[in-house]
Amino acid sequence: LIRAFWVREFGGDWSRQMDYPPKRWFDEPLTKGALKGEHLRRDKYDELLQVYYDKRGWDDRGIPTKATMER
Numbered sequence: 001l002i003r004a005f006w007v008r009e010f011g012g013d014w015s016r017q018m019d020y021p022p023k024r025w026f027d028e029p030l031t032k033g034a035l036k037g038e039h040l041r042r043d044k045y046d047e048l049l050q051v052y053y054d055k056r057g058w059d060d061r062g063i064p065t066k067a068t069m070e071r
Contacts, residue, residue, distance in 0.1 A: 003056075007063050016062050019049060 007014045021040065029039045053060065057068030 003058070003062070004064050004069060014061060014063060016049065016053075016060065019062055020045070 006018075010018070026040045026042050026045070029037045049062075050060070053062055056064070057071075058064050
């Protein structure tokens with residue numbers, strides 16, 4: 001229900017980009033910790049984001065489908 005509210009407020013401007021972390025997370029490697037030197041891979045992030053959308057009953061833009069809203 002919260003997602004439907006945000007989609008309503010943003011209207012036609014809603015896109016899956018709203019669910020992306022900051023650009024630097026994809027571009028800049030981590031500087032410390034067990035994953036030092038690694039960074040997010042955009043292709044993998046997109047893949048997992050789509051899995052999340054599917055599990056939630058949302059379309060490719062992250063908008064709840066009519067069937068999801070009627071549950």
